[in-house]
Amino acid sequence: MIVISVLALAFYLLAIIASLHLLLSAKPTGQHKLFACVAFALIAHAITLGAEVTQTNSGQNLSMLNVASLVSLIISTFMTCAARRFNGWILLPVVYGFSALLLTASALIPSRYITHLEAHPQLLLHIGLALMAYSVLMIACLFALQLACLDRQLKSRKLSQLPAMPPLMTVEKRLFQLISAGLFLLTLSIASGLFFLEDMFAQGKSHKAVLSILAWCVYAFLLWGHHTRGWRGRRVISLSLIGSAILTLAYFGSRFVKEVLLN
Structure with missing residues (x-):
């Protein structure tokens, strides 16, 4: 999971660079590179978060950082899918930056808040x-x-x-x-x-x-x-x-x- 977390962080950083290049360029080109980096980042983020939440057999670990990381994953996914329609390109570096930050914090600061969603x-x-x-x-x-x-x-x-x-x-x-x-x-x-x-x-x-x-x-x-x-x-x-x-x-x-x- 550490390797996948590092990969997710690396692809988020590449996505930030690609989105900034897209914003600063005279023509909005290079979107395919941005979406490729984000796709890998979101997949790796989801795998890492899934492992963090289900790491225990006694329930689900819905700690504050895990929940915040999940929210950032939802926001990043939504903004990536809606960037063209909502014309929200300028928000993408901020969104991906927060996702990378929360993913790092969730990995470096272990915390536990066990719930039992399967029973409720x-x-x-x-x-x-x-x-x-x-x-x-x-x-x-x-x-x-x-x-x-x-x-x-x-x-x-x-x-x-x-x-x-x-x-x-x-x-x-x-x-x-x-x-x-x-x-x-x-x-x-x-x-x-x-x-x-x-x-x-x-x-x-x-x-x-x-x-x-x-x-x-x-x-x-x-x-x-x-x-x-x-x-x-x-x-x-x-x-x-x-x-x-x-x-x-x-x-x-x-x-x-x-x-x-x-x-």
Whole structure:
């Protein structure tokens, strides 16, 4: 697994170089090299992560770093498949960089959080929906940052000359599409938790549910303001970043304290 991890890291680094070359070149050429490197990186990442999660016979190791690595794998896969349609080339170096960083951290910092998904299939459904919702909303966060950069350049009249830089209106449209999809998945995740998890609001776990619901309210408020009041620009960007911060705190806050700071 160490060899495969090193290969995944190497291909991620090659993908970062290829994506930067694609951004800086006068013509968007060399996409096949980028996709080849990413394909090998994603396959090696998935194999490594699968081994990390199933390394024990007593359950699945869903430690914070393993879960974060899984989220980065989902985001990298989605962004690679949607780069052309979403015109998100400029985000690829950031996405692949985070995947490489989390893959390295997961390999170098061993941690354990054993669960038994085979005995609780409803928990698998809840976790799956939660991870998909978080991944989509984190991609929306990246688009919000990209929108903020474009908005700032437009107002300062210093438009980027990068050929792969998308129009501001396109980024804004994709941002709302992603937030809508993420909010739908988050709704299903919260509903599945309320339906299947009896201890969702138990002591020591209630903060996750409360923060997740608070994040849901922020995203719902954002979409309501956009559709009824025509909110755009900085207000949308700020609310999107606030929602992603609250959701990250809900998913990883207590786990970070228990598994990293106190371990």
